[in-house]
Amino acid sequence: MLPNAKIVPIRDQIADQLRSDIISGELAPGDKLNEQALATRFGVSRGPIRDVILRLTKEGLLVTRNNVGASVAEMLSAELQQLMIDLRRRIESHAFRMVISKLNEEDFEALDYILAQFSEAFYEENYTEVTKADIEFHKYLMDRAGGADLVNLWYPIVMRMRMNYKRIGTPQDGVREHQAIIDALRAKDTRGALKALKANIR
Amino acid sequence: MLPNAKIVPIRDQIADQLRSDIISGELAPGDKLNEQALATRFGVSRGPIRDVILRLTKEGLLVTRNNVGASVAEMLSAELQQLMIDLRRRIESHAFRMVISKLNEEDFEALDYILAQFSEAFYEENYTEVTKADIEFHKYLMDRAGGADLVNLWYPIVMRMRMNYKRIGTPQDGVREHQAIIDALRAKDTRGALKALKANIR
DNA sequence: TGATTGTACATTGTTGACAACTGGTCTAGG
DNA sequence: CCTAGACCAGTTGTCAACAATGTACAATCA
Numbered sequence: 337m338l339p340n341a342k343i344v345p346i347r348d349q350i351a352d353q354l355r356s357d358i359i360s361g362e363l364a365p366g367d368k369l370n371e372q373a374l375a376t377r378f379g380v381s382r383g384p385i386r387d388v389i390l391r392l393t394k395e396g397l398l399v400t401r402n403n404v405g406a407s408v409a410e411m412l413s414a415e416l417q418q419l420m421i422d423l424r425r426r427i428e429s430h431a432f433r434m435v436i437s438k439l440n441e442e443d444f445e446a447l448d449y450i451l452a453q454f455s456e457a458f459y460e461e462n463y464t465e466v467t468k469a470d471i472e473f474h475k476y477l478m479d480r481a482g483g484a485d486l487v488n489l490w491y492p493i494v495m496r497m498r499m500n501y502k503r504i505g506t507p508q509d510g511v512r513e514h515q516a517i518i519d520a521l522r523a524k525d526t527r528g529a530l531k532a533l534k535a536n537i538r
Numbered sequence: 539m540l541p542n543a544k545i546v547p548i549r550d551q552i553a554d555q556l557r558s559d560i561i562s563g564e565l566a567p568g569d570k571l572n573e574q575a576l577a578t579r580f581g582v583s584r585g586p587i588r589d590v591i592l593r594l595t596k597e598g599l600l601v602t603r604n605n606v607g608a609s610v611a612e613m614l615s616a617e618l619q620q621l622m623i624d625l626r627r628r629i630e631s632h633a634f635r636m637v638i639s640k641l642n643e644e645d646f647e648a649l650d651y652i653l654a655q656f657s658e659a660f661y662e663e664n665y666t667e668v669t670k671a672d673i674e675f676h677k678y679l680m681d682r683a684g685g686a687d688l689v690n691l692w693y694p695i696v697m698r699m700r701m702n703y704k705r706i707g708t709p710q711d712g713v714r715e716h717q718a719i720i721d722a723l724r725a726k727d728t729r730g731a732l733k734a735l736k737a738n739i740r
Numbered sequence: 741t742g743a744t745t746g747t748a749c750a751t752t753g754t755t756g757a758c759a760a761c762t763g764g765t766c767t768a769g770g
Numbered sequence: 771c772c773t774a775g776a777c778c779a780g781t782t783g784t785c786a787a788c789a790a791t792g793t794a795c796a797a798t799c800a
Contacts, residue, residue: 345604347783371752381785382752383585390589394596396690402547403752403791409687416684419632420691423625430621482618485611488598489622489695496691549753573782583755584782605761605782745798753790760783770773 350378351388358397358408359498360464368407369398395492397499411500420497425537427490428474431481432521432529439480439521446476447518455511466510467498473514552580553590560599560610561700562666570609571600597694599701613702622699627739629692630676633683634723634731641682641723648678649720657713668712669700675716 457465659667
């Protein structure tokens with residue numbers, strides 16, 4: 337089987353772009369999104385744009401009012417932010433326990449590859465890409481553990497957490513933390529993996 | 539301020555209807571949804587229908603494949619179902635602690651009213667309405683505790699849980715359980731409220 | 741002067757037609 | 771009889787025009 341480049345729907349690309357804009361701070365909380373403007377920017381009609389806006393609204397990145405439009409969501413209260421972190425830890429811990437026994441060499445290759453991208457983006461100081469690789473890393477494991485159901489549950493929480501990272505400078509330990517997770521998973525060391533995970537999510 | 543009847547957008551009504559259909563089992567897992575058919579059924583064009591489908595997909599009730607369409611999601615594995623219950627308990631517990639000090643008499647009147655609807659629906663054996671009232675009860679408290687942010691996080695989890703209740707017959711204790719929650723909240727008895735909550739979510 | 745009503749503009753919500761894609765069926769060739 | 775390819779019906783994806791709603795500003799009146 338050839339590693340055929342997978343085709344990505346326009347709609348998904350637009351969603352990705354807007355997510356990046358929000359997480360990177362390009363779009364600040366409270367900023368209003370104009371459907372027509374976005375349609376022009378991406379060279380499509382308003383239909384797909386509405387889809388994307390609806391999607392991001394459901395992910396909690398945007399807030400929409402009837403007949404008024406969408407704007408970037410405000411930051412979470414410290415209280416809710418803490419709850420998000422707690423929930424994310426629980427979900428990923430659960431996933432680790434489910435997945436650790438069925439990870440094979442192919443999986444580790446994929447994880448290594450993602451981590452390499454993470455590292456590369458980090459040294460290029462491209463923090464938007466760093467964030468995407470970071471999310472991709474965890475997402476891979478979530479998908480492997482519980483499939484689309486689990487990812488759908490997990491994704492909005494991560495997005496909402498990420499949005500609130502005002503200091504974009506990820507500590508240099510990012511790579512090391514993820515490497516520690518991979519190592520522990522490879523060694524089937526559940527305890528170590530959970531510990532490394534807990535250190536990574538904060 | 540008069541208790542003005544709130545106006546509900548068509549889109550929301552359609553979403554509600556489909557959610558009911560799914561939770562009640564009218565639409566079984568795997569059933570395919572046809573946009574045109576739904577549009578005709580609700581007397582609107584396909585646009586709003588697509589919105590609704592996208593929304594329910596994000597809530598986890600439907601699964602959508604590109605260029606193929608949407609169908610009702612399959613039941614969760616026992617593993618994930620257990621995770622959902624755990625997460626929901628944590629979220630609502632957290633919310634209780636946040637909200638218990640700021641609940642006033644007006645809130646309790648609202649909760650009493652919802653519980654009355656619950657009870658009525660129960661004795662009429664209208665379990666779809668029972669479920670809706672049940673959700674409404676908890677939703678009221680979630681909204682009061684953490685606003686839209688918290689509700690958006692919580693809602694998909696509840697929906698996904700509800701979908702998997704195959705035995706639709708809620709035990710007769712439903713009313714009692716919710717009454718116990720109200721009583722404990724009224725007495726500012728955090729410990730008792732959390733206990734009653736834990737008994738109710740399962 | 742301050743609040744209120746009327747009006748124009750900008751933006752979202754909705755629609756129906758058209759384009760692109762999927763899955764299955766039929767046919768020709770081996 | 772079986773497979774490969776082309777075709778076809780049905781469905782989803784996209785678009786541009788139209789209708790409905792909300793917001794902001796200006797004119798009016800107390």
